[in-house]
Amino acid sequence: xxxxxxxxxxxxxxxxxxxxxxxxxxxxxxxxxxxxxxxxxxxxxxxxxxxxxxxxxxxxxxxxxxxxxxxxxxxxxxxxxxxxxxxxxxxxxxxxxxxxxxxxxxxxxxxxxxxxxxxxxxxxxxxxxxxxxxxxxxxxxxxxxxxxxxxxxxxxxxxxxxxxxxxxxxxxxxxxxxxxxxxxxxxxxxxxxxxxxxxxxxxxxxxxxxxxxxxxxxxxxxxxxxxxxxxxxxxxxxxxxxxxxxxxxxxxxxxxxxxxxxxxxxxxxxxxxxxxxxxxxxxxxxxxxxxxxxxxxxxxxxxxxxxxxxxxxxxxxxxxxxxxxxxxxxxxxxxxxxxxxxxxxxxxxxxxxxxxxxxxxxxxxxxxxxxxxxxxxxxxxxxxxxxxxxxxxxxxxxxxxxxxxxxxxxxxxxxxxxxxxxxxxxxxxxxxxxxxxxxxxxxxxxxxxxxxxxxxxxxxxxxxxxxxxxxxxxxxxxxxxxxxxxxxxxxxxxxxxxxxxxxxxxxxxxxxxxxxxxxxxxxxxxxxxxxxxxxxxxxxxxxxxxxxxxxxxxxxxxxxxxxxxxxxxxxxxxxxxxxxxxxxxxxxxxxxxxxxxxxxxxxxxxxxxxxxxxxxxxxxxxxxxxxxxxxxxxxxxxxxxxxxxxxxxxxxxxxxxxxxxxxxxxxxxxxxxxxxxxxxxxxxxxxxxxxxxxx
Ligand SMILES: Nc1ncnc2c1ncn2[C@@H]1O[C@H](COP(=O)(O)OP(=O)(O)OP(=O)(O)O)[C@@H](O)[C@H]1O
Numbered sequence: 004x005x006x007x008x009x010x011x012x013x014x015x016x017x018x019x020x021x022x023x024x025x026x027x028x029x030x031x032x033x034x035x036x037x038x039x040x041x042x043x044x045x046x047x048x049x050x051x052x053x054x055x056x057x058x059x060x061x062x063x064x065x066x067x068x069x070x071x072x073x074x075x076x077x078x079x080x081x082x083x084x085x086x087x088x089x090x091x092x093x094x095x096x097x098x099x100x101x102x103x104x105x106x107x108x109x110x111x112x113x114x115x116x117x118x119x120x121x122x123x124x125x126x127x128x129x130x131x132x133x134x135x136x137x138x139x140x141x142x143x144x145x146x147x148x149x150x151x152x153x154x155x156x157x158x159x160x161x162x163x164x165x166x167x168x169x170x171x172x173x174x175x176x177x178x179x180x181x182x183x184x185x186x187x188x189x190x191x192x193x194x195x196x197x198x199x200x201x202x203x204x205x206x207x208x209x210x211x212x213x214x215x216x217x218x219x220x221x222x223x224x225x226x227x228x229x230x231x232x233x234x235x236x237x238x239x240x241x242x243x244x245x246x247x248x249x250x251x252x253x254x255x256x257x258x259x260x261x262x263x264x265x266x267x268x269x270x271x272x273x274x275x276x277x278x279x280x281x282x283x284x285x286x287x288x289x290x291x292x293x294x295x296x297x298x299x300x301x302x303x304x305x306x307x308x309x310x311x312x313x314x315x316x317x318x319x320x321x322x323x324x325x326x327x328x329x330x331x332x333x334x335x336x337x338x339x340x341x342x343x344x345x346x347x348x349x350x351x352x353x354x355x356x357x358x359x360x361x362x363x364x365x366x367x368x369x370x371x372x373x374x375x376x377x378x379x380x381x382x383x384x385x386x387x388x389x390x391x392x393x394x395x396x397x398x399x400x401x402x403x404x405x406x407x408x409x410x411x412x413x414x415x416x417x418x419x420x421x422x423x424x425x426x427x428x429x430x431x432x433x434x435x436x437x438x439x440x441x442x443x444x445x446x447x448x449x450x451x452x453x454x455x456x457x458x459x460x461x462x463x464x465x466x467x468x469x470x471x472x473x474x475x476x477x478x479x480x481x482x483x484x485x486x487x488x489x490x491x492x493x494x495x496x497x498x499x500x501x502x503x504x505x506x507x508x509x510x511x512x513x514x515x516x517x518x519x520x521x522x523x524x525x526x527x528x529x530x531x532x533x534x535x536x537x538x539x540x541x542x543x544x545x546x547x548x549x550x551x552x553x554x555x556x557x558x559x560x561x562x563x564x565x566x567x568x569x570x571x572x573x574x575x576x577x578x579x580x581x582x583x584x585x586x587x588x589x590x591x592x593x594x595x596x597x598x599x600x601x602x603x604x605x606x607x608x609x610x611x612x613x614x615x616x617x618x619x620x621x622x623x624x625x626x627x628x629x630x631x632x633x634x635x636x637x638x639x640x641x642x643x644x645x646x647x648x649x650x651x652x653x654x655x656x657x658x659x660x661x662x663x664x665x666x667x668x669x670x671x672x673x674x675x676x677x678x679x680x681x682x683x684x685x686x687x688x689x690x691x692x693x694x695x696x697x698x
Pocket of ligand 1: 164165174175176179180181184200201202203204205206207208209487490521522640641642643674
């Protein structure tokens with residue numbers, strides 16, 4: 004960094020002034036009062052908007068108010084770029100929001116394509132204090148040179164940001180978003196995107212920054228219609244939950260797929276992988292559709308509606324005609340039922356009018372609500388309850404055979420039938436896959452409301468039916484789909500992104516790739532990549548951008564010995580173990596006197612408040628604030644630690660339903676390390692890792 008002391012002093016003054024102006028902006032908002040709005044509803048809306056604005060203008064002295072600057076060629080103007088907009092009393096911008104179009108060159112300009120700027124400046128900060136800056140001129144040395152470099156110059160600030168030790172939950176990358184990432188972040192809202200990338204290429208980070216960008220660029224539409232971030236489990240959601248608020252965005256909901264669908268029934272059951280896989284198969288959608296529509300009967304009787312001294316009649320053939328017309332409209336089932344009542348009532352209305360009585364729309368509604376019309380419609384177009392219908396499908400072989408004819412084989416139908424059927428739909432222990440089917444049924448009955456945008460992380464693990472559940476929640480919106488086919492660990496996972504887009508009902512969506520690896524050091528990538536030919540032929544490992552090659556140790560030493568050095572390690576430490584080994588490893592950790600948190604334990608504690616607390620040594624702070632985390636292998640996905648101790652790789656592979664998914668789980672666990680990885684084993688390492696020398 005240059006030791007340009009006067010310039011550094013000027014920048015510090017500018018920072019102090021920007022902070023002062025931010026305080027002034029906040030005071031001005033604080034002085035506004037929502038109570039002076041015209042009516043109570045507007046007052047409430049205004050109060051909420053003011054509270055949000057106050058929150059956005061809060062100055063956290065630890066967070067730099069700006070992190071970059073660009074010098075614009077045209078009018079020699081400079082723009083400081085930060086997390087939020089700050090203006091002076093004349094309304095002139097002092098700091099521009101990183102998401103504003105004017106900031107784009109900060110992220111994308113290269114000497115070959117300077118995008119109208121002459122220089123880029125990056126700032127170094129320590130705990131909110133400006134410590135230095137680094138200038139990168141963006142003037143091409145030789146404009147005639149063809150094939151000039153598209154890359155940006157080496158930056159120490161960028162490098163130290165990437166190398167910074169990981170502590171606590173995930174943080175934003177707004178100061179160092181890379182050009183290929185920025186292209187994804189700023190893609191138009193209408194576009195559904197899949198971002199395929201190897202471990203640590205920044206997919207999660209990019210997805211969250213895209214959500215923040217879209218909330219900025221389409222504020223009104225997105226806050227009104229909603230943004231949802233879907234993650235694989237609750238501990239992962241806790242890991243990422245601070246990123247959007249740090250970017251000033253609090254209007255996105257986070258949920259697991261299970262949380263989304265469990266509104267239909269609490270998920271209390273589990274089932275064998277083959278059953279869950281079949282329930283997640285896209286063909287189930289056709290089975291359920293048939294099951295719902297099989298309720299519509301063919302009217303055989305005349306509808307008789309007494310009114311005053313008259314008895315109006317709708318013959319069965321007219322009711323059949325009405326049903327055919329409604330079915331041709333392909334409306335949702337419940338709406339179809341309402342339309343049938345109105346169609347029947349309309350036929351009565353016409354007869355009444357023919358007698359010279361003039362009736363209006365209200366009378367039509369009244370007729371549609373009369374008991375004879377309701378009863379008649381309910382008999383031929385009965386109400387359907389999703390839980391009861393699914394219960395019948397799993398207990399009534401005849402009904403299932405009828406609905407699955409030509410779709411599922413006999414052996415598949417047998418697989419769906421409950422071994423020990425519950426007595427009623429209410430007492431059934433529904434599984435996640437069942438809840439997803441209930442969600443599909445609910446949508447066949449009534450259209451699911453669509454959000455404006457959904458970011459789905461670890462999407463490779465979702466079944467076709469889960470993807471459909473998300474797709475319908477973005478039916479009039481779009482999605483950002485993040486994933487890595489090599490990390491697919493569910494038996495129902497997809498092996499092709501175009502299939503995923505098909506199930507989401509977004510066949511026009513397109514796939515982007517990220518290849519630069521910001522997490523995993525080269526030595527660890529080299530080991531993990533040995534699995535790729537077996538688990539995802541055709542996919543490439545990431546290209547490590549970390550300067551250090553990292554430390555890789557493979558050892559058969561006792562776990563106690565491996566743990567000796569843990570307290571002295573800088574940054575976070577993750578001890579990843581097979582799920583079944585958590586209790587025994589926990590005892591080991593307690594015996595050696597280490598303080599630790601167990602990833603996922605907060606969920607267990609919440610679901611079982613009576614459960615005895617951790618055995619004296621577990622850290623009661625949030626799992627990602629602990630120095631050492633004990634991580635069940637099934638929850639490692641998406642997380643990262645400076646140092647990883649991977650205990651019993653063969654056990655991790657063996658715990659999965661198939662060897663292929665076991666190897667993918669191992670690939671996930673191997674790629675969580677930022678600085679060092681210790682693989683500790685007693686049993687032979689999986690052959691696919693090839694020959695390795697154990698210490
Ligand atoms: N442009 C960047 N600048 C600095 N750090 C970055 C950048 N992009 C990604 N990172 C860091 O790299 C790490 C990995 O990012 P992230 O978790 O988003 O990757 P991922 O592709 O989702 O990984 P996985 O497939 O393992 O879930 C994070 O610590 C993130 O902050």
